[in-house]
Amino acid sequence: MNTLQKLDHIDRKVLEILQSNAKITNAQLSKEIGLSPAPTLERVKKLETSGIIQSYHAQLDREKVGLGVTTFVQITLVGHKKQVTDSFVEKINSIPEVVECHHITGSGDFLLKVISKDISSYQRLMLEKINEIEEVASTQTMVILSTFKESKVLPIP
Amino acid sequence: MNTLQKLDHIDRKVLEILQSNAKITNAQLSKEIGLSPAPTLERVKKLETSGIIQSYHAQLDREKVGLGVTTFVQITLVGHKKQVTDSFVEKINSIPEVVECHHITGSGDFLLKVISKDISSYQRLMLEKINEIEEVASTQTMVILSTFKESKVLPIP
DNA sequence: CTTAAATCCGAATAATCTTCGTTTTTGCTC
DNA sequence: GAGCAAAAACGAAGATTATTCGGATTTAAG
CATH class of the missing domain: 3.30.70.920 (Lrp/AsnC effector binding domain/regulation of amino acid metabolism (RAM) domain)
Structure with missing residues (x-):
């Protein structure tokens, strides 16, 4: 269950970015982490299916x-x-x-x-x-x- | 500053859906609220620019x-x-x-x-x-x- | 080194978003 | 209610974006 050591520094960067801005386009995300769109999407999908990324939510002004x-x-x-x-x-x-x-x-x-x-x-x-x-x-x-x-x-x- | 009465029941439904699932496609969202994609998008954009929707975030498994x-x-x-x-x-x-x-x-x-x-x-x-x-x-x-x-x-x- | 697996890239395709002119609905006023 | 103006919604075309796939590159183990 320890899904820890599978995260390299690029995965961490992806997680950090998606936590603060989930609406970023895959193209933009790929630029920010220094990869092309294809492997970027693959990483995000892997983070989602492994359950590390649980869900995405809109944050409202209370x-x-x-x-x-x-x-x-x-x-x-x-x-x-x-x-x-x-x-x-x-x-x-x-x-x-x-x-x-x-x-x-x-x-x-x-x-x-x-x-x-x-x-x-x-x-x-x-x-x-x-x-x-x-x-x-x-x-x-x-x-x-x-x-x-x-x-x-x-x-x- | 009271942005309250501007929300009709469709807006509320949009907000409820986007809070629990921000990654829904506009097409799917439009089906769930019973409108076509164009006015659905317009409503979401209005909620974003008015600041009612502040941001979107990925939720991780701690x-x-x-x-x-x-x-x-x-x-x-x-x-x-x-x-x-x-x-x-x-x-x-x-x-x-x-x-x-x-x-x-x-x-x-x-x-x-x-x-x-x-x-x-x-x-x-x-x-x-x-x-x-x-x-x-x-x-x-x-x-x-x-x-x-x-x-x-x-x-x- | 050698090799196999994993990762990454670039380009084509598919899906989705977004815009815009038109139609419909809504809410007044008379 | 009937007429009318404003707002909202629609449908289809054009623009973006996501997604797939074969092949190239890198990585890690032997």
Whole structure:
């Protein structure tokens, strides 16, 4: 499963470029990595079929689509049995406003990233959805005041 | 600046599709939204030039590129003067392993998302980089044990 | 060295995007 | 509702881009 050593420095460059600009043409990409279009495309295809590149996504301006509030919510569950977390995760997955859900160490069991229109719709979501989940014992919210970095490029070692 | 009411239900569908699959062809997209290719392209271009669609990114498999550890790090700074946070943010921006940096409410001043090869490289990053920043008073880390949801699709209201 | 496999190149073909003139729909105003 | 102007959508032609393929070059092992 270790697909590591198969990446040479050209592959890394391809990955770096596609992470920051997925819409680049193959011709342009080939210029930037110093190869001709044919082997460039072959490398990209190989990265896709091997699963190293999982998918491609458009990144939206949250403000412009009317989503002004992003929060991180720490969740403590009522217990730690498998059935409790499974049930919790299943319910979380059906809530579109929860865009991330991580099982974490430290205080609290889960950390959610929640995206809302405004504070009042955030409050409504918490009262009517999150806190209504029976497995949830308590929550603690961190509201994002401003975001200074949001990189889509991983630090490939 | 409120670019909200300009989005009809077709625009929303376009945004939803492009968020989950940016590599779809214009012809395929036009079928899915029930228009011909020409006005479909026109809509996408308009969404791009208006800045609602900011960019396009390839999503990688972190494990497969050798990045096994993701953490959230809460940072408390030594003060709250503008110069302190400015200096901190500037240093953070030069660290590729820090992929997100948010100014937050609640305990701690900032929340970082940090991506590392493994625990020991995470430890090295904290000791040699983060804790070396003079504005940092203390840190508290949450290690992600597993991720149950990581949606790239915003809940457009 | 020798050789086999892998990689890369260049050019032709296929697929897709993009433009443009025309037609249809939409939303007012009377 | 009827008429009309603006906006949106259509279809087909032209322009770009992706993709394929045979052959040349490089790489790595023996």
